[in-house]
Amino acid sequence: MLDVSGLDLHYGDAQALAGVSLHAQAREIVVIVGANGAGKSSLIRTIHGMHRPSAGRITFEGIDIAGQPSHQVVERGIGQVAEGRQVFPNLSVLENLEMGAAPRRARAQEKATLERVFGLFPRLAERRRQAAGTLSGGEQQMLAIGRCLMGQPKLIMLDEPSLGLSPAMTQEVFRVVRQLHADGLTILLVEQNVMASLKLANRAYVLENGRIVLSGTGPELLDNDGVRQAYLGL
């Protein structure tokens, strides 16, 4: 479904991604792990069209989307739950969700999707009139996920969705990820919670200094000594 090959990204002179290749098949959970500054968010933003790669290809459902603007990428069915949530603080919860239905493709079923999102996150339904900036961190993360779902993505990229959340909220996030996967979505997950996310992964990659240094199935990486030392402290 998603094929990235030989992707390079530069911020000015600084290289953030070097020859990154990865693959996600439909209905897979693909996990990317890596230390702070490894380039995980840069990779997600580049796939999303927020950065223009200096080399490489990004094909989604057979079409090269590298360098296309975000709104076109989203229109094709790639959704992002960004690092730091990126909700619209002064807009109401409902307005935030409405904005999630930015792709035209998603407009026809907007009402039905909204009901589905409220079903998944009853808290959002309760607070629909409230400004998003007044929600707790966990609620904002739910809103960010719900807003992404409003665009009816086929592939959803989540960038550290459990960052800064309580253990209970983190569990809730993982529950939602499993639920979305069960509903047929393809998932690209960046997580600092390496153990929990590798357990979910059909396929996983380790990113270091902008390069993929290791890849395999979730269990394979969980057994890898290097991964155990670097990311699991075992």
Add this chain to the structure above:
Amino acid sequence: MSADPGQFVLTLLQAVAMGLLTGMVYGLMALGLSVIFGVMRVVNFAHGEMMVVGMYLAWLAFDRLGLDPLVSLPAVAAALFVFGYVLQRTVINPFIGLPEHMQFMLLLAVAILLVNACLAIFGPDTHGVQVDYMFDSFNVGPLVLDAVRVYAALVALLIAGLLWLFFTRTRSGKAIRAAADNHVGALVVGLDVKRLYALTFGVGAACVGAAGALMLLIVQVHPFLAIDYTLLAFVIVIVGGLGSMSGALAGGLLIGVSEAVAGVLLQPSLKSVFSFGLLILVLLLRPQGLLARRS
């Protein structure tokens, strides 16, 4: 000054009322500036010039087609919308996010081009319109209100209301607010931010164009009004609070009143003294503006 204190108070009240009416039109003009700045952080230094273009378009419609500015207003606003939209898409967009002095030079250039185009086409003389209700007035208690000002103020209020509906009820309006609220978030959800910016500039230009058509009912137009209006719009949004819609309207009313009252207490040619005095006071005491949401 009048010897009779009752008469003096009445004169003052009369000036306040007139100032409020004119101030509504000022408010609409400043609303355009405020919307543009609030969304894309670009200061439109060609704002007064766009106002004057609106006035000339309304004057042309009157002179050639005999149309009342209140009738030609939608067409004038539409023309300015297209102008603003295209200007943003072609010329201003590459400057978004660049240092302010570069944006300043660009918009100053646009301003100079517009003024000189007006000068070349219409000459330096003043032009006005004579509508048949020009000398009508409404009596409200002891006050006598010019019909032209009453109509202009009501229409300005109506347009401000429509703008509010646009920003709170339509998908495009909400999307513009979203992009202003969180630029990254807007990209994340897949809003076409460049299109929204062009739309915003178009809406801001339409506001000032409409304000121009209304202003033509009250004053005569000549090219050199432009710089005054640019300054006036700045004073209003700074007094009201940059980026705040209600602040722009309130600032417009305040400046309208202060000009009118200064005209009574001092003399009409000194009417700006109060406005700038107000500006300095606000900058000293409440630099974020009277109704600003954020500091």
